Amino acid sequence: MAKGSDQYSVLPVAKAMQVFAYVASQPHAATLAEVAQALALPKTTVFRYLHTLSASGMLAHDIERDRYGVGQQFRRLAQKDAVYHSIRSSAEAELDQLVDGFRQTVNLGVLADDEVVYVDIREATRSQRFQARIGHRHPVHSTSLGKAIAAFLPEETVERLIRPEFEQRTFRTLTDPRTFRRQVVETRRRGFAVETGENEDGVTCIGVPILDEHGFAIAAMSLSAPESRMRVLADRAAEALQDAARRITQALPPTTPTGLS
Numbered sequence: 001m002a003k004g005s006d007q008y009s010v011l012p013v014a015k016a017m018q019v020f021a022y023v024a025s026q027p028h029a030a031t032l033a034e035v036a037q038a039l040a041l042p043k044t045t046v047f048r049y050l051h052t053l054s055a056s057g058m059l060a061h062d063i064e065r066d067r068y069g070v071g072q073q074f075r076r077l078a079q080k081d082a083v084y085h086s087i088r089s090s091a092e093a094e095l096d097q098l099v100d101g102f103r104q105t106v107n108l109g110v111l112a113d114d115e116v117v118y119v120d121i122r123e124a125t126r127s128q129r130f131q132a133r134i135g136h137r138h139p140v141h142s143t144s145l146g147k148a149i150a151a152f153l154p155e156e157t158v159e160r161l162i163r164p165e166f167e168q169r170t171f172r173t174l175t176d177p178r179t180f181r182r183q184v185v186e187t188r189r190r191g192f193a194v195e196t197g198e199n200e201d202g203v204t205c206i207g208v209p210i211l212d213e214h215g216f217a218i219a220a221m222s223l224s225a226p227e228s229r230m231r232v233l234a235d236r237a238a239e240a241l242q243d244a245a246r247r248i249t250q251a252l253p254p255t256t257p258t259g260l261s
Contacts, residue, residue: 019049029067090251094244109145144207145220147193152217172197204230208241
């Protein structure tokens with residue numbers, strides 16, 4: 001590393017990551033002595049890092065054998081990352097095609113911690129920008145992405161998303177859980193969700209689920225447009241989104257798991 005380029009680095013964190021990377025790269029569970037020798041670090045220092053990483057679930061400590069291996073928390077994170085990467089990669093060409101065809105904003109989202117997280121957004125023009133940005137979290141009940149996902153999840157998962165009263169995002173947001181349940185049923189019946197001004201004033205979105213091989217939603221894709229414009233586009237957009245979602249599903253690895261949230 002060039003001199004001065006590491007001025008913001010935190011040395012203990014960097015060393016902890018060295019320890020983690022070494023253990024994770026081994027084909028077998030490693031001992032304290034092995035890690036310390038390989039990294040040329042004091043045993044007491046390595047022990048503290050191993051203990052901290054094990055407590056966080058990033059590593060796992062086999063107490064009987066006194067060896068360290070990759071932990072379940074890291075495996076879960078790695079699995080999620082693999083799925084998200086697969087979804088983004090499989091959807092990339094479809095998002096571009098939809099933007100080119102409709103000249104409107106197209107969104108890709110997943111469910112995480114009972115919220116919709118935008119993982120990709122393609123904007124047709126810089127002059128027409130909506131509130132959502134990549135990484136933003138929006139409610140399930142007020143977005144077409146969220147409704148499309150909820151409609152194709154197991155019933156127990158849908159019930160987990162229900163609140164006694166939902167957040168009022170705009171004057172049009174439907175906050176009654178009974179109404180949300182009806183919308184979920186209707187979305188499941190027709191295959192796409194519609195949201196008009198519920199998440200952002202003056203904007204209508206049509207969302208479709210991206211399903212795994214078991215028919216459960218692992219993501220959703222939506223097209224956003226001003227209300228006046230969507231009245232003209234709605235039918236054609238819903239059909240194009242559904243066709244694109246089917247192609248994305250076909251491109252996904254067959255082992256993509258459900259229940260990412």
